[in-house]
Amino acid sequence: MLAQLEQAKAEFTAAGLQVVAVAMGQPKHAAQFCGSLAPSLRCLAHEDAAPYYAYGLSQANMGQLMGINVVKEGMEAATQGFVPGQVIGDPRMMPGTFIVDTQGIIVWRYYGKDVSDHPTNAELLRVGSSVTA
Amino acid sequence: MTNQNRLSIGAPAPDFTLLGVDGQPVALASLWANGPTVLTFLRHFG
Numbered sequence: 001m002l003a004q005l006e007q008a009k010a011e012f013t014a015a016g017l018q019v020v021a022v023a024m025g026q027p028k029h030a031a032q033f034c035g036s037l038a039p040s041l042r043c044l045a046h047e048d049a050a051p052y053y054a055y056g057l058s059q060a061n062m063g064q065l066m067g068i069n070v071v072k073e074g075m076e077a078a079t080q081g082f083v084p085g086q087v088i089g090d091p092r093m094m095p096g097t098f099i100v101d102t103q104g105i106i107v108w109r110y111y112g113k114d115v116s117d118h119p120t121n122a123e124l125l126r127v128g129s130s131v132t133a
Numbered sequence: 134m135t136n137q138n139r140l141s142i143g144a145p146a147p148d149f150t151l152l153g154v155d156g157q158p159v160a161l162a163s164l165w166a167n168g169p170t171v172l173t174f175l176r177h178f179g
Binding site for chain 1: 138139140141142143144145146147148149151152153154155156159161162164165166167168169170171172173174175176177
């Protein structure tokens with residue numbers, strides 16, 4: 001997801017959107033991971049899952065963690081050269097993406113169907129552009 | 134935790150103070166106050 005967002009950084013900026021990635025860990029983990037995959041995005045760390053739960057995200061069930069789509073996505077990532085390093089955080093946590101307006105209101109949300117499910121950049125740009133228009 | 138805990142469109146986004154890569158605290162509200170924000174939660178670093 002992070003590398004995907006990084007690829008469209010210029011388009012997000014042109015659309016007036018800022019991109020913020022959150023994960024569990026310490027600042028050094030955010031710096032190491034984001035520095036290699038998404039150096040131009042803002043990455044933030046939190047020591048526990050409290051923000052996840054507050055945004056309605058929870059731990060995956062077995063199907064969401066080990067389903068065929070997850071295996072497929074993992075294989076595709078591997079063929080693209082992504083080699084997972086030391087995992088900091090909770091691999092069981094479901095991902096989610098939100099677009100928040102300047103008043104702090106959620107104007108769009110995406111809850112993954114499994115741990116590998118993320119919105120596309122095109123979808124984010126389409127929705128995000130309507131917020132900034 | 135169930136889908137009932139999911140946030141609705143139009144709901145206030147929960148504000149949290151997290152740490153930036155430099156270790157400095159960053160309030161989410163201070164970010165979206167500057168412009169619409171795509172906020173994505175990753176499973177993990179690594």
